[in-house]
Amino acid sequence: MEAAKLTAELFELFQRIESSFKSTQLGLNRWYLLIIGTVSGSPDPTVAAALYTYLIRQDSYQTSESRKLLVRRLREALIMTFPIAGACKPLEAVLAIAELERPEDRDYTTTRTKWQADGSNHERGVSWFERLYARNASETLQLFDAHKDISWISIDITYGFYLSDRQVFNNIDTQLVVLPAIMSQNMGLGARWHM
Known part of the structure; x- marks a missing residue:
């Protein structure tokens, strides 16, 4: 499957979600966790590549170090969705992101070895x-x-x-990934348990 491109529709969707976080107390740097959690269980997990493209165009991610941190957080979100979405969809998502990464932006750290x-x-x-x-x-x-x-x-x-595991995420980050990953698969009981 070819990775999803950053279309005008996705750009607008990401922008709306990012903007909506400004009125919350969740923090401005977490909005994309909601999307990556949702995408991990969706029919097209390669939308993660479009999200990555959107993010690296922002001022916050103009250095190699900032992009490494971003990838570490996206990867952690996808790792957390393995038991929720199964391995295949998060793998598709991370590989779609990897296709876009510059060699100097690759993060070779591990968290669970x-x-x-x-x-x-x-x-x-x-x-x-x-x-x-x-x-x-x-x-x-x-x-x-x-x-x-x-x-x-x-x-x-x-x-x-x-x-x-709290090496990369705290409790809020984890819930911003897990609940949408469950809900995107229409799992009512699991979603109710996590609300």
């Missing part, structure tokens, strides 16, 4: 899960009493490995 499925990972996963699900965390986990492997994958892998 030293990860372990250990007790501290489990605790991070439980902590983030309980924070999100607040009043109904235990009831939600009880839904999987007869499916312990699913419960383990949810807590230790989805929440522990993917969603609670």
Whole structure:
């Protein structure tokens, strides 16, 4: 699939979303997380390339270092959507962005190479899960009493490995990616759980 181009329609959409964040307390540098989360689960994840094109035209991303940081954040968002959208769509998105990257802008850092499925990972996963699900965390986990492997994958892998890593994102950044990734796939139950 050829990467999506920055069309006039996408330009206008990105501009409207960026502008709408000015009236929130979420911060001006987070608006694109909403889009990358949505795109990761969409029928055309290569729209990520159009978003990248839009972003690197801005004054904030005129240096190689600023573009590396941008790619690190976009990549982190796409990593977080792996358990939500499946691997293929985030892979398509990151490869579409990679086609546009200049060699000097490539970010070769990693965030999860030293990860372990250990007790501290489990605790991070439980902590983030309980924070999100607040009043109904235990009831939600009880839904999987007869499916312990699913419960383990949810807590230790989805929440522990993917969603609670704070090397690049904080809690707000994570939610700005995860909720739209869930909603863009029309998953009502998952979306309600994350609201």
